[in-house]
Amino acid sequence: MTEETRSLAQTNFDQVKFNLDWNSLTALSGLEGGLVDGDEVYHLGRLVNDEIQTDFLREGLETCKDHHGEACERPKNVLKTSLTAEEPPDLRFLRVIDVEQKCLVPLPAGGTYVAVSYTWSPEPYTSLLKENIRDLEDVSGIEIDRLPPTISDAMEVVAMLGERYLWADRLCIIQDDPRDKRIQINRMDIVYRYAALTIVAAGSSSEGTSDPGLQGLRPGTRKISQATATIRGLQFVETQSYLDETISRSRWYSRAWTFQEHLLSKRHLVFTRTRVVFFCAKD
Numbered sequence: 001m002t003e004e005t006r007s008l009a010q011t012n013f014d015q016v017k018f019n020l021d022w023n024s025l026t027a028l029s030g031l032e033g034g035l036v037d038g039d040e041v042y043h044l045g046r047l048v049n050d051e052i053q054t055d056f057l058r059e060g061l062e063t064c065k066d067h068h069g070e071a072c073e074r075p076k077n078v079l080k081t082s083l084t085a086e087e088p089p090d091l092r093f094l095r096v097i098d099v100e101q102k103c104l105v106p107l108p109a110g111g112t113y114v115a116v117s118y119t120w121s122p123e124p125y126t127s128l129l130k131e132n133i134r135d136l137e138d139v140s141g142i143e144i145d146r147l148p149p150t151i152s153d154a155m156e157v158v159a160m161l162g163e164r165y166l167w168a169d170r171l172c173i174i175q176d177d178p179r180d181k182r183i184q185i186n187r188m189d190i191v192y193r194y195a196a197l198t199i200v201a202a203g204s205s206s207e208g209t210s211d212p213g214l215q216g217l218r219p220g221t222r223k224i225s226q227a228t229a230t231i232r233g234l235q236f237v238e239t240q241s242y243l244d245e246t247i248s249r250s251r252w253y254s255r256a257w258t259f260q261e262h263l264l265s266k267r268h269l270v271f272t273r274t275r276v277v278f279f280c281a282k283d
Contacts, residue, residue, distance in 0.1 A: 052216040052217055052276055054160055054217075057157060057160050057161060057269065057276070057278075058160060058161050058162060060269070060278035061161055061196075061197060061267065061269075061278065064267060064278075064280045064282070068280060068282045071266075071282050072266050072267055072280045072282055073266070094106065094107045094167070094172075094187075094190075094191070095107070095172050096111075096113050096165040096166060096167050096172060097142065097151075097155060097165065097166040097167070097168060097171055097172070098164060098165060099155040099156075099158045099159050099163075099164060099165070099166055100159070100164055101139045101140065102139070102140050102141065102142045102144070102155075103136060103137055103138055103139050103140065103141045103142055104128070104133070104136045104137050104141070104142070104171065104172070105137070105165075107165060111164075111165055112163060112165070112196040113163070113165035113166065113167050113195060113196065114154070114157075114158045114161065114163050114165070114166050114167070114195060114196055114197045114198070114199060115166075115167045115168075115191055115192055115195035115197075115198045115199070115265070116150065116151065116154040116166060116167070116168045116198070116199045116200075116201065117192070117198050117199070117200045117201070117265070118148075118150045118151075118168075118200075118201035119201075120148075120170070121148060121210055121211035122210075123148070123210065123211065125146060125147055125148045125151075125170070125211075126142070126143065126146045126147055126170075126171070127170050127171070127175045128170065128171045128172065128173060128174050128175055129174065129175055129176050130174060130176055130177055133174060136171065142171070147171075148170065148211045148213075149211045149212065149213030149214075150201045150211050150212075150213050150214060151166075151168045151170060151171065152213070153213045153214035153217045153218070154166055154168065154199050154201075154214065156217065157199055157214065157217065157269070158199075161197070163196065163197075167191055167195065169184075172184070173185070188264075189264055192264040192265045193264045193265070193266070195265060195267075196267065197265075197267040197268070197269055198265035198267065198268050198269070199214070199268075199269050199271070200268050200269065200270040200271065201213075201214060201271055202270055202271060202272050203215040203271055203272055203273045212273075214271040215271060215272070215273055215274075216271065216275075216276060217271075266280060267279075267280040268280070
């Protein structure tokens with residue numbers, strides 16, 4: 001029998017369906033109103049691990065796909081054929097990262113992809129340029145250790161989710177080509193609206209800081225201190241701050257274009273400093 005755990009502070013479930021770090025994903029569907037014990041309402045508490053429980057990353061997405069139907073799916077008339085002149089013009093120039101072969105490719109016919117929404121850090125990581133585009137299109141042309149941690153971590157998450165393609169502006173837009181930038185920027189709504197999922201990197205809170213990556217994915221990237229207490233046989237655990245407060249304090253939230261990406265996407269996997277949360281259009 002699992003010992004009952006109560007929280008010391010209220011937790012906000014209004015905007016979140018699946019908190020993917022929790023020990024029991026199947027129990028989450030009844031938590032919006034809290035756990036009822038007699039005439040009092042309690043909210044579930046938990047100790048947050050230093051690393052993400054990766055099994056739940058894929059399970060949250062699969063649950064949405066299996067049960068939410070068209071409400072969370074992209075339009076079906078967009079990616080049915082190869083990227084040719086007959087393809088809708090908004091997608092003719094879409095290039096993505098193949099996370100298996102570690103190179104840039106055009107999105108295949110009928111292919112699905114994951115997008116990542118993040119803010120750039122000041123370090124001189126690899127970007128797509130006119131001079132290196134051919135190198136990055138070669139198999140294994142993308143050197144993982146020269147990428148921003150957020151993008152390399154996002155590639156790992158894409159593989160964990162059973163997907164193959166990732167869209168990240170740094171590597172999918174030619175940064176020193178004004179024409180390509182103009183074309184791609186004018187299609188940002190298409191990119192995020194039609195993504196199977198958007199990974200949101202909301203873990204950094206300060207301007208000009210190093211890229212922390214997707215915190216909790218790698219050892220040592222997420223450190224959490226929680227108070228615990230046992231009172232009359234019941235274990236109490238200090239809860240984390242409200243999710244909306246955590247996100248609103250992040251550097252990601254302060255940027256107009258990242259907020260737009262958030263509004264356009266139908267599914268989100270949000271990485272903050274202390275947790276990972278999946279939510280979608282049905283929430």
